[in-house]
Amino acid sequence: MTLITEKRTLLTVITEAALEPTLLRELDRMGVKGYTVSDARGRGNRGVRDAAWDEAANIRLEVICSRQMAETVLSEWQMRYYRNYAMVAFLSEIEILRPEKF
Amino acid sequence: MIDVVVLFFLLGLLAGLARSELKLPAALYDSLSVFLMMAIGLKGGEGLAKQALAPLLPQLGMVILLGILLTLLAFALLITVGRLNRPDAAATAAHYGSVSVATFAVGVNWLMTRNIDFEPQMAVFLTIMEVPAIMVGIILARGISKQTEWGQLSHEAFLGKGVTLLLGGMAIGWAAGPEGLAPIKNVFFDGFKGALALFLLEMGLIVSRQTSELKKRGVFLLVFGLGMPLLSAVIGLGCGMMMNLSIGGLTLLATLAASASYIAVPAAIRLAVPEANPGLSLASVLGVTFPFNILVGIPLYHWLATQFTGGLFA
Numbered sequence: 001m002t003l004i005t006e007k008r009t010l011l012t013v014i015t016e017a018a019l020e021p022t023l024l025r026e027l028d029r030m031g032v033k034g035y036t037v038s039d040a041r042g043r044g045n046r047g048v049r050d051a052a053w054d055e056a057a058n059i060r061l062e063v064i065c066s067r068q069m070a071e072t073v074l075s076e077w078q079m080r081y082y083r084n085y086a087m088v089a090f091l092s093e094i095e096i097l098r099p100e101k102f
Numbered sequence: 103m104i105d106v107v108v109l110f111f112l113l114g115l116l117a118g119l120a121r122s123e124l125k126l127p128a129a130l131y132d133s134l135s136v137f138l139m140m141a142i143g144l145k146g147g148e149g150l151a152k153q154a155l156a157p158l159l160p161q162l163g164m165v166i167l168l169g170i171l172l173t174l175l176a177f178a179l180l181i182t183v184g185r186l187n188r189p190d191a192a193a194t195a196a197h198y199g200s201v202s203v204a205t206f207a208v209g210v211n212w213l214m215t216r217n218i219d220f221e222p223q224m225a226v227f228l229t230i231m232e233v234p235a236i237m238v239g240i241i242l243a244r245g246i247s248k249q250t251e252w253g254q255l256s257h258e259a260f261l262g263k264g265v266t267l268l269l270g271g272m273a274i275g276w277a278a279g280p281e282g283l284a285p286i287k288n289v290f291f292d293g294f295k296g297a298l299a300l301f302l303l304e305m306g307l308i309v310s311r312q313t314s315e316l317k318k319r320g321v322f323l324l325v326f327g328l329g330m331p332l333l334s335a336v337i338g339l340g341c342g343m344m345m346n347l348s349i350g351g352l353t354l355l356a357t358l359a360a361s362a363s364y365i366a367v368p369a370a371i372r373l374a375v376p377e378a379n380p381g382l383s384l385a386s387v388l389g390v391t392f393p394f395n396i397l398v399g400i401p402l403y404h405w406l407a408t409q410f411t412g413g414l415f416a
Contacts, residue, residue, distance in 0.1 A: 018372045056311075057128070084376035 005095040017057035114306020143271020149222020173199025193378035196239025200363035209357040220350030312389030327390025331360035352407035
């Protein structure tokens with residue numbers, strides 16, 4: 001049996017928890033249908049972010065959408081946040097079921 | 103004799119510096135801060151129910167001015183003497199113009215342990231002083247810029263966790279009065295010191311993580327982090343003298359003036375002034391000023407308050 005799948009893009013952003021409300025508002029404004037946010041911790045060039053308290057907390061934000069939408073979101077955020085915030089973002093090609101959902 | 107709650111802070115600090123495995127869950131830290139703010143609000147509200155509120159209005163105006171003045175003063179010092187760039191100076195100034203609930207709680211505990219009374223409106227002052235510094239700091243950093251989302255920002259500043267809990271607690275305490283509060287008294291009032299002790303244990307751990315930034319800019323952070331609260335405390339005492347506060351009230355207003363925010367302000371400033379380095383402000387606030395205030399500052403401000411009322415002006 002083969003599943004019928006379609007290609008979509010997964011946009012993953014790991015950034016400061018302080019940005020969460022702002023980023024989610026912008027996603028809504030740009031018309032993204034859904035997203036997942038989880039707490040994250042790790043280490044990067046801005047030091048250890050161990051989520052021990054609010055100021056050192058990171059989030060991992062995942063959005064499944066069309067390639068075009070993912071690029072729009074990512075280029076806007078790159079312009080706006082890369083310089084001053086701890087932010088790592090990447091795209092991956094994934095296969096999904098239920099294409100009408102994404 | 104050092105207060106027992108402060109010993110918990112020292113334990114956290116030592117454990118953190120020794121890289122102990124000790125770690126409190128983030129959810130516990132959040133819960134304790136909710137509990138402490140609610141308890142402070144309830145206690146204040148209970149006291150306010152016993153007195154007329156209208157005479158307090160001019161005092162509220164004065165503490166707002168105090169918050170603005172301290173922010174401007176810190177900014178001027180940081181720009182001229184500290185030679186910081188504008189965003190860093192404005193961001194750090196906003197931290198120092200605002201207040202720290204944890205420092206206030208330690209001050210309340212210090213006075214309660216010694217059976218020294220203070221005015222119930224101190225809880226109102228705590229709430230009110232949190233906000234103006236944020237606004238002034240942002241204006242100092244960017245001017246009154248159209249880019250700043252003022253609506254969004256004031257929503258977060260006025261309806262943030264701290265202000266909501268403190269004002270909400272005060273409203274409940276005021277409406278319920280001492281009799282209404284009796285059923286929850288043993289949780290919120292008798293449990294206050296225990297919760298504060300645990301909270302300070304975590305604060306010790308947080309402070310211990312500021313060492314790397316402190317090593318980088320140690321001398322400057324040390325001088326400003328110690329000098330600014332002393333200066334602010336004296337200005338706060340002067341402001342309190344004009345309001346005819348009791349010695350307990352003077353001590354707490356000096357403590358509020360000397361304290362620096364590390365919750366509400368960093369969150370708001372991070373978004374509104376992204377180019378400021380948050381590590382710099384926090385190292386100064388948490389690495390130097392917070393420990394200084396709870397270890398040395400509060401008893402010192404109390405001593406100064408007794409000198410001001412007893413000696414100089416009596």
